[in-house]
Every structure is written in structure tokens, then in C-alpha cells.
Amino acid sequence: xxxxxxxxxxxxxxxxxxxxxxxxxxxxxxxxxxxxxxxxxxxxxxxxxxxxxxxxxxxxxxxxxxxxxxxxxxxxxxxxxxxxxxxxxxxxxxxxxxxxxxxxxxxxxxxxxxxxxxxxxxxxxxxxxxxxxxxxxxxxxxxxxxxxxx
Amino acid sequence: xxxxxxxxxxxxxxxxxxxxxxxxxxxxxxxxxxxxxxxxxxxxxxxxxxxxxxxxxxxxxxxxxxxxxxxxxxxxxxxxxxx
Numbered sequence: 001x002x003x004x005x006x007x008x009x010x011x012x013x014x015x016x017x018x019x020x021x022x023x024x025x026x027x028x029x030x031x032x033x034x035x036x037x038x039x040x041x042x043x044x045x046x047x048x049x050x051x052x053x054x055x056x057x058x059x060x061x062x063x064x065x066x067x068x069x070x071x072x073x074x075x076x077x078x079x080x081x082x083x084x085x086x087x088x089x090x091x092x093x094x095x096x097x098x099x100x101x102x103x104x105x106x107x108x109x110x111x112x113x114x115x116x117x118x119x120x121x122x123x124x125x126x127x128x129x130x131x132x133x134x135x136x137x138x139x140x141x142x143x144x145x146x147x148x149x150x
Numbered sequence: 151x152x153x154x155x156x157x158x159x160x161x162x163x164x165x166x167x168x169x170x171x172x173x174x175x176x177x178x179x180x181x182x183x184x185x186x187x188x189x190x191x192x193x194x195x196x197x198x199x200x201x202x203x204x205x206x207x208x209x210x211x212x213x214x215x216x217x218x219x220x221x222x223x224x225x226x227x228x229x230x231x232x233x
Contacts, residue, residue: 123232
């Protein structure tokens with residue numbers, strides 16, 4: 001179990017292997033990796049800078065992880081989220097969940113991603129050819145997070 | 151109380167944090183934001199659209215009716231966009 005907030009990149013394979021070893025009776029591992037989108041044309045971004053709220057970020061991710069553990073039989077989990085300046089193709093976030101069976105792992109992983117996107121205090125500032133701008137929050141993300149409120 | 155500003159709200163107000171001592175009538179988050187907005191046009195610009203302002207008190211998300219006290223750490227920021 002654990003959350004990390006860091007500037008450095010992460011090694012996806014090594015992190016998943018660690019979660020696999022940490023969990024008890026692990027039968028399946030689900031993972032999600034968020035990366036900086038590239039693209040072409042006028043809307044293409046050249047870089048993005050992730051700002052966060054040191055202190056609260058770690059606490060909020062911990063609260064979200066605790067909620068997932070209360071809802072699903074998870075053997076081990078990990079959230080790693082980067083901050084600082086990133087370029088297209090760079091890793092942003094890694095979520096790993098391990099369980100005896102796949103369904104709990106899949107569902108808990110999706111839940112963690114949906115909730116961290118609407119609750120963890122990070123903000124993206126994108127750089128493009130016409131300047132920089134703060135990314136607006138998506139209503140879709142709120143809907144995705146809200147479907148877990150039951 | 152210590153107020154922290156993040157992202158676009160930090161840029162509009164022009165500072166990342168400040169210590170403030172609002173009058174006793176400022177008892178909750180909503181009243182604190184109304185009081186801050188009267189401090190100048192930068193605050194009005196940053197906090198004018200309440201739908202675009204989120205608040206944490208002592209590093210937990212709260213609603214506008216959440217009480218505020220001297221010594222609290224209060225953060226004002228736009229909706230989050232991580233992940």
C-alpha cells in the first residue's frame with residue numbers, strides 16, 4: 001500500500017513487480033498509466049507543468065486509497081503521481097491494484113483513477129505555440145467520479 | 151489564518167500565500183471568500199466566479215458553510231485537473 005508524489009519518472013515494470021510481491025495471495029494485478037498527450041496542429045502542446053499542494057496531495061491520495069481498500073478486497077495497491085514540467089509521452093500517474101481475483105483489481109483501479117482526477121489537488125498548465133493556459137476541469141470527470149457514490 | 155492560493159487563482163491574486171486576520175463576523179468559508187473579494191480587483195477577479203473556486207481547510211476538501219478559525223490553513227484553488 002502506498003502513495004508517492006514525486007518529480008522523477010517511475011519504472012512501471014519495477015513498480016508492478018513490487019506490488020505483486022507485497023500483496024498476499026495475489027491472483028491478478030490491474031494498472032493504469034496516465035501520460036502527457038502529444039498530438040499535432042495548433043492545439044498540440046509542447047509541455048505541461050503540474051502544480052500541486054504539498055502535504056494535502058499526499059493526504060488526499062491516502063484518503064482515496066483507504067476508500068478503495070474499504071470497498072474492495074485489495075491485497076496491495078500503489079499510486080505514484082508526478083509534478084513539475086513534463087513533455088508529451090512522459091508518464092504522469094501510475095495506479096496499481098492487486099487482488100485475489102481480477103474484478104476487484106479492475107474496479108478498484110478505475111475507482112482510484114476517477115477519484116484522484118476529481119479530488120487530488122493537482123493542476124495542469126499547458127504550453128502551446130500560442131502561449132500557456134490552465135487546463136479546465138472536465139464535467140465528464142465529475143460524472144465518472146460520481147458513479148462510484150453509492 | 152494562513153491562506154494558500156494555487157494555479158490560476160494564485161496567478162490572478164499575485165501571491166501564493168498570506169496571513170490574514172478577518173473580523174469576527176467571518177465565521178465560515180463563504181464569508182471569508184466574500185471578505186477577501188473586497189480586498190481589491192485582483193481578488194474579485196480570482197474569486198468572482200464561485201463555481202470555479204474550491205476550498206480546503208487544514209488540507210481537507212470542504213464546502214462553503216465549513217467554519218473557519220484563527221490558526222486554520224485555508225487553501226483556495228480552481229477545480230483540480232491531475233491524473
